[in-house]
Every structure is written in structure tokens, then in C-alpha cells.
Amino acid sequence: MVEILKIEGLNKSFGDLTVLDGIDLSVNKGETIVVIGASGSGKSTMLRCVNFMEIPSGGRITLNGSAIGTASNGSVTYSEKELTGLRARVGMVFQHFNLFPHMTVKQNVMEGPKTVLKCSAVECSRRADKYLEKVGLGWKADSFPSQLSGGQQQRVAIARALAMEPEIMLFDEATSALDPELVGEVLLTMKELADEGMTMLIVTHELGFAYTVADRVLFLANGKILEQGDPESVLINPQQDATKNFLRGHGSFRLPEPNLD
Amino acid sequence: MGYEWDFGVVLRDFDLLLWGLVNTLKVTGLSLLFGVPLGLFLALWRLYGGRLIRVPVGVLIEFLRTTPPIAQLFWFFFAMPILLGIEIDPFQASVLTFSLQSSAFFAEVFRGGIVSIDNGQWEAAKAIGMDRNASLRRIILPQAVKRMVPAFLERAIELMKTTTLVGTISYADLLYEANNIAQSTYRSLEVFSLAAGMYFVVIFACSMGVRRLERHLGRTGETTTG
Ligand SMILES: Nc1ncnc2c1ncn2[C@@H]1O[C@H](COP(=O)(O)OP(=O)(O)OP(=O)(O)O)[C@@H](O)[C@H]1O
Ligand SMILES: [Mg+2]
Numbered sequence: 001m002v003e004i005l006k007i008e009g010l011n012k013s014f015g016d017l018t019v020l021d022g023i024d025l026s027v028n029k030g031e032t033i034v035v036i037g038a039s040g041s042g043k044s045t046m047l048r049c050v051n052f053m054e055i056p057s058g059g060r061i062t063l064n065g066s067a068i069g070t071a072s073n074g075s076v077t078y079s080e081k082e083l084t085g086l087r088a089r090v091g092m093v094f095q096h097f098n099l100f101p102h103m104t105v106k107q108n109v110m111e112g113p114k115t116v117l118k119c120s121a122v123e124c125s126r127r128a129d130k131y132l133e134k135v136g137l138g139w140k141a142d143s144f145p146s147q148l149s150g151g152q153q154q155r156v157a158i159a160r161a162l163a164m165e166p167e168i169m170l171f172d173e174a175t176s177a178l179d180p181e182l183v184g185e186v187l188l189t190m191k192e193l194a195d196e197g198m199t200m201l202i203v204t205h206e207l208g209f210a211y212t213v214a215d216r217v218l219f220l221a222n223g224k225i226l227e228q229g230d231p232e233s234v235l236i237n238p239q240q241d242a243t244k245n246f247l248r249g250h251g252s253f254r255l256p257e258p259n260l261d
Numbered sequence: 262m263g264y265e266w267d268f269g270v271v272l273r274d275f276d277l278l279l280w281g282l283v284n285t286l287k288v289t290g291l292s293l294l295f296g297v298p299l300g301l302f303l304a305l306w307r308l309y310g311g312r313l314i315r316v317p318v319g320v321l322i323e324f325l326r327t328t329p330p331i332a333q334l335f336w337f338f339f340a341m342p343i344l345l346g347i348e349i350d351p352f353q354a355s356v357l358t359f360s361l362q363s364s365a366f367f368a369e370v371f372r373g374g375i376v377s378i379d380n381g382q383w384e385a386a387k388a389i390g391m392d393r394n395a396s397l398r399r400i401i402l403p404q405a406v407k408r409m410v411p412a413f414l415e416r417a418i419e420l421m422k423t424t425t426l427v428g429t430i431s432y433a434d435l436l437y438e439a440n441n442i443a444q445s446t447y448r449s450l451e452v453f454s455l456a457a458g459m460y461f462v463v464i465f466a467c468s469m470g471v472r473r474l475e476r477h478l479g480r481t482g483e484t485t486t487g
Pocket of ligand 1: 019
């Protein structure tokens, strides 16, 4: 098995506040890992450290076998050039889509290949068509983001990240800003990616999605991985009290399975 | 009111007024040409420079914005040549003064435009591997400039009106010529009305043009962030 991402002893503090406290994680190629945890437990920060939107305070991150940064007497330093190069290899999808409003859908998707990877015009266009098709939005290529629904915007954001042909994809609450009826289409797109073998690290509150799609679920509390395992063991048979409390909060209002026949 | 309007004598010197207008447009145009890019650099230095750049640039901008333009003009025309031992003519002094003076205002317009862009745009650009320059060039500035158009227009109009000060160092702009004609023909009412009308026509035409441009920009792409 190929290890795509390795996180060792990851720490992150903002001033006096320790947000991540010794995270260790190894992600294999094609694995889908879902991170759950209470608000403020450090889920976003952990994701943002993986693509260095936040610079870790300590620890080491290794992507596809190459350790990021230069270690010298106990601390790791990062050059801006290395980090921009790394971010091009890691895709990220945000809660608030953040599409570029002055560009068409297709231009949004081509922007990374064009400006960062310096792909030829033909290749940029090919990638844009391919990944817009993949998220089912080829027909919206010439629209502007403002003309799209939230769910469509988020799928364009996914295509934009995919167009970089990243080694791993990060999703930070990709459906939290969506109206409930639009959540499904985005989750479906994410599930298809998982099924095709994309390596994914997903923060979400959609426990049903986590249960169905995750190979492994991590429960984060106070900046530590408190519990992890397959969906069955973490979401159905949790061992830790904190996990149980968290799940109790999420499962308070549950429907029986709808009868749709 | 028994005043008898007589544009005849004034119109005989209309070509002088036109030359004055050309000179006004020359100073305004060149000051924009230099002032806008310089304003962009000042804004970027003020926002992203190291402290050794940021602080002096901030002081310079505030200084240019708060001192009277006429004092700046006199300084560049009368004082600077002594200091540097160089010759400078009224035209050069005017362009220099108003390029610098307006660059400070444009810097603030640029800065306002840049910081008004949602941080999520920076993050999205960063996340696909863009560095700061690429993010600015491709993502932030195109959106910021679009929002800045009205403020730009305002500053450009303000600039053209401020250039009327160049007459004080004997540069023959529209107002200077009007003043000369008024003194030789004793027809101040006509000549200044005419001059005011000419300023109005030029500025009004410019703002209509910009408004059309704005509508055009508004059509291609949107300003709302999702
Ligand atoms: N840039 C920052 N500066 C200071 N504190 C920060 C910063 N980013 C995050 N924090 C703090 O770090 C802690 C963890 O934040 P984080 O966003 O990682 O939590 P989260 O698990 O993603 O929560 P949520 O479910 O609400 O998104 C919070 O207490 C937050 O206030
Ligand atoms: Mg979060």
C-alpha cells in the first residue's frame, strides 16, 4: 500500500491557545478518512495544516514520501516556494465555495492549471471539460458563479480543485453552507470521487455520509485524535465518553428509515 | 437686469481657450498616467511591504494627502530646483506635482479596493497553489478594480479641478487663458461662463463614458461572492 500522507506529532497553537496537540495520522492511497468532532476541536486547523494554509507549530508532514520543510536542530522551516508547490499537489474545498466571481465556471476550473501549472491552452481546456463533466456541470461552463445554485457552486469548486490533479483532496465542511435540499448532490459527487479511488480527508457533520463512505473515522477532541477506526466501531460502538456524548448530540432527532416503495 | 451678453469678443479668442483646455488635459492625462500605477505600487507597499517600506510609504501618502496641493506645486517649482540645482519648467513641475499628489489618493483607492475583497478569495487562490503575486494579479485586483471604478472617476475629476492651480506658476491651462482673456476684454462673465462650460462638457463626457464602462463590466461577471 502506498502511503500518501503522513502526519507525525502535529502541533499547532495560536498564541497561548493549543489547538492541535500531537496528531499522528497515516493515510494510504485511495483511503477516505472522515474527521468528526465538536466545534473548536481543531478539525479545520488540522486540514489547513496539511496544505499549509496554517503553518504547523511542530511536527512533520510527509506527502508521497517527501517530508515537507527543512529540519534543523529540532524545528522545521518552510520556504514559501516549497509551500506553494505543495499546495498545488493538495486539493482543498471550503465551506464557502470561494469561486472567483469575475470568471466563468470554466475559467475558474482552468485557472490553476493555467496560472500555476502553466499548462497549454489545449490542456487547460481539456482538464476543465473533463472535471466539469465529472461533477455534472459541463453545461454550465460559460455561466458565472453568481448564476449557479449553492450546490452547483460547490461542485464547481470541487472541479477546480480536481483540475490540479491533486494527490489528496481535503474537504472542510463542504456542505455546511448549503440549503438542506442541495446537500445531497455535493455528497454524491464526493462519494463518486471516493469510489473512483481518490484519497480524501473530509471534515463533515454528515454522519450518515461518514458511515457510508469513510474507510476510517477519526474523532477529534481538544486537538487530539481521541478515537479512530472503521465507521462501525466509531459511529455505532464508540468507546470513549466524549465520542458517545458527541454522537448523542447528533442523533437526538432521528427518523426511522423512510419507506419509499 | 440690464447686462448685455456679448460673446463676440470672447469667441474671437476661443482658440486660446481651446489651447488652454488642451494643456489642462495634458497635465491631467499625464498625471493620471503616472499617478495611477504609482498609486498601485504605493498601495501594495503600504499593504505588504516590510516595516521598513510600509511605514515610510504610509507617511508619504498621508503627507501628500494632507498638505495643500498649491504648497506642493510651489515646492516643486520654486524650492526643489534650488535644492537639486536643476531647471524645471511649469509644465514639468505641474505633471510632477499632480502625479505624486494624485498617486497618494489613488493609493488609498487601491488599498480600499484590495482590502474589500473577501479573504476567502485569497484562500481559494492560495489553495490551488498561487503565490501572492499571482493571487493579486489574477484574482484580487481584477475584482478590486471593478469595485473601484466610481472612486477612480471621482479622483480623476478632482484631479482635473485641482490642476487649475497650475496658472499660479504661469502654466497656460484653460483657467489661466480665461483669466487673460477676461483681463484684456473686460468680459469676465462671458469668458468664465464659457470656461466653466468647457470643464463641464469634458468632465461630464468622461463620467458618462465611465458609467457605460461600468455597466459593461457589470454585465461580464458578477460582484457578489458565493
Ligand atoms: N487563525 C486563528 N487565530 C486564532 N485562533 C484560531 C485561529 N484559527 C482557529 N483558531 C482557534 O482554534 C480552535 C480550533 O478551531 P478550528 O476552526 O480548527 O475548529 P473546528 O473543529 O474546525 O470547529 P468548527 O466545527 O466550528 O469548524 C478554536 O478555538 C478557534 O477559535
Ligand atoms: Mg471548522
